[in-house]
Amino acid sequence: MEIATESGHRVLAYISAATRRGATLSQNDLEAYATAPFRRMRSTSPIQAVLASFATNIAGKSEALETWTEYLERVAWIRVVDDSVKLTPLGHAILADLSAPQIESTSEDSTEVILDPSDPFAYVRVIGALADIGEGLLVDPYFRFDQLETVVSHTAIRRILTSKKIGAPAISQLELALAVFDDSQRPEVRIANELHDRFAISGGDKVIAIGTSLNSVGKNLSIVVPLASVAGSAIRRSHEDLWAKSPAVKPKAAGGANSGSP
Structure with a gap:
């Protein structure tokens, strides 16, 4: 249309x-x-x-x-x-x-997105793929605070699982960044001990694999590809388990006090 x-x-x-x-x-x-x-x-x-x-x-x-x-x-x-x-x-x-570039589907059930470093819209393309997930879970072991605003503004994703690989300073930045959002818009970010791959997992039956972290989109050739139902179900179960046992990042106001509900 x-x-x-x-x-x-x-x-x-x-x-x-x-x-x-x-x-x-x-x-x-x-x-x-x-x-x-x-x-x-x-x-x-x-x-x-x-x-x-x-x-x-x-x-x-x-x-x-x-x-x-x-x-x-x-x-x-x-x-x-x-x-x-x-x-x-x-x-x-x-x-x-x-x-916004339109993501081209190769069939009714699959959408593959090439993230070419020569494409100035590569980041737009991956955000479009995340928006298509709806209210889901984003898994990215190198997710940092500077991707928060884009994800919140342009997708319905409100759960983000990252890892200790980003380091203590980056986790502190996430704490400060989360405090900026209103309660109704603030995503929940949790820190897993170990993560290796990157996925976007919908609340329904859609799971996509992302070949690179968001902060590396446009730097290397990569791909966003949907996973078949068997693989997608396995990915969903394992990462929902990780989410359940991973500690949440608490929003912290610039003065040092935690914000939100105790």
């Missing part, structure tokens, strides 16, 4: 690019780009000039019913204040969704 056309996606991206550094984008600026986003070709013959003029007139008539500004305001993707155009929170959400 198409949420927006390619032109709509392009216009939203243009507004974001123009305004996120503090520039002011007027309605005229927006319409000038939206109606002709690419450099126009110079006419080299009278016939080409006539055709170009005809195309411009047709484009103008097709846009006459509703300008880009009117359309984007109507669907609440932008707001205009004193002739300054900005994306609304809804517009930012739509742009983020449109810009």
Whole structure:
């Protein structure tokens, strides 16, 4: 299902690019780009000039019913204040969704994702695979605090199992980072003595293997691949057992006191 056309996606991206550094984008600026986003070709013959003029007139008539500004305001993707155009929170959400690469499925039951270091969207792809898990368990022996915000913001995963391999300083950073989240959004992080592999385990029957830790995505060629039911069930049982016997990381406020319920 198409949420927006390619032109709509392009216009939203243009507004974001123009305004996120503090520039002011007027309605005229927006319409000038939206109606002709690419450099126009110079006419080299009278016939080409006539055709170009005809195309411009047709484009103008097709846009006459509703300008880009009117359309984007109507669907609440932008707001205009004193002739300054900005994306609304809804517009930012739509742009983020449109810009996220779609994970391609090789069949109805399997989705394989290649994490190529040359792909600038490699991290987006693995987060998309985690989002598809729903409310599940993320197992990553090298998970650190700087992945917390992304996982919480872009997935429904609220249980994370990492290991002592990250070291005491990184565990302390996790304690401080967890204290930043509201109780309703705060994930539960536990520390296992030993972990070797990386998995995302759904609350249903889906289990995916992740070839590298989140902090290494984009550095090495890797893959995200679903596991067959027998292997997935074994992985689920063993890591739920590990989760049950692993101690939780307690949120700690910057002043040193633990936050949350005692």
